[in-house]
Amino acid sequence: MxxxxxxxxxxxxxxxxxxxxxxxxxxxxxxxxxxxxVHHDGFPVLDNENLVGYISSYDLLMHDANHPVEEVMSTSLLVAHPSMCLDDAARVLFRSGRSKLPVIDDDGKMVGIITNTDVIRSQIERAHPEKVSKIKKMIEEIHNINLRLKRGLVSVEDITPTQSKVYGDELEGRGYELKKGLNEPIIVIQKPDKLILVDGHHRAVAAKQLGIEELDAYILLMDENLKLGLETTAEKAGIRTLDDVTILDYAKHPLIEVTERLLRQDSDQVRE
Known part of the structure; x- marks a missing residue:
């Protein structure tokens, strides 16, 4: 991007x-x-939709349960505006050490809240176009064709996978992300007669397990009905629907292996 x-x-x-x-x-x-x-550690304090303070679990310490919120809430607030650049909001969060910013409009009304989680989600979702461009260029060069790109929703049931296996631990993580609203698009090729999944097999399988009918996707539109190499490989492996994808519960996803190895190294260094 x-x-x-x-x-x-x-x-x-x-x-x-x-x-x-x-x-x-x-x-x-x-x-x-x-x-x-609701398992939150704090709440904005509103009076007629106007933001007047913020109360956190820290503010509640050493105060009687019958005291009103206004006596213990924080009134020194950092806020964001809906039109504020997201990267600027991320910098405010980072520099202030806070995990969330109330969002207020021009009238002082609170219209939302932006959190560290929202920022991380945005970074994941916005990093994808570079991968899409590389895949598009590679397919165009290999097959000497021109692909058109669009963003849209695709039916999970219509997806033809090209990967025979997914990792159970990563599948669980993708399912959690989908439940939490992380909208990282998959990448598909739309042929005249088939929707081929290029990237996002864990997301697609997780969506099917959760009963999600549509996924956000980068769609590479292919007018020619050429047989692609990844398509042929999948057919030879008997992979035609998401139900044909094997879930490996006994093997760890490489990302999980690396993370656990780093954690072990940190633990060993602490003991030394």
Missing amino acids: SIDNRKRVKVESYMTTDVAAVHPDQPISEVVKLMRA
Whole structure:
């Protein structure tokens, strides 16, 4: 993705709009109950939709449960605007050491919240175009054809996989990401008679397991009905639908292996 395109990505594209909040008059006891119910460590404090403070689990320490929120909430706030560049919001989060920023509009109304998780999600989703360009160029050069690219939704049932195996641990991780709304697109080739999956097999299999009917995708449109090499390989292996993909529960995904090895190294260094 070009620098100009990165600058055009705004906070409003990735902020969470369904935000749990509390009122200044609420007692601390109710905030504690809400924290336990939704598993959050803090909430914006709103009065008639206006942001007046923020209360965290730290603010609750050493205060009586009957005290109102307004007596213990923080009023020194850092906020973001919906039109703020997402990268700038990420810098504010990093430099301030905070995990989330309330998002307010020009009228001072709170319209959402942007978190570290949202920023990470955006980085993953926005990193994909470079891979798409490489795949597109490679296929065009090998087959001497021109492909057109578009972004859209594809039916999970219509996907023809080209990979015979996926890792169980990575599959679990992809399922978690899908449940949490991580919308990393898969890459497919749309032929006149077939939808071929090029990248994103773990995501596709996880989506099928979860009953998700459509996935966001980068779609390479191919007018010619040429037989692709990865297509032939899949057919020889008997891979025609996502149900034919084998899940390896006994083997770890390389990413997991590397992570665990690094953790062991850190642990060994600490003991030394």
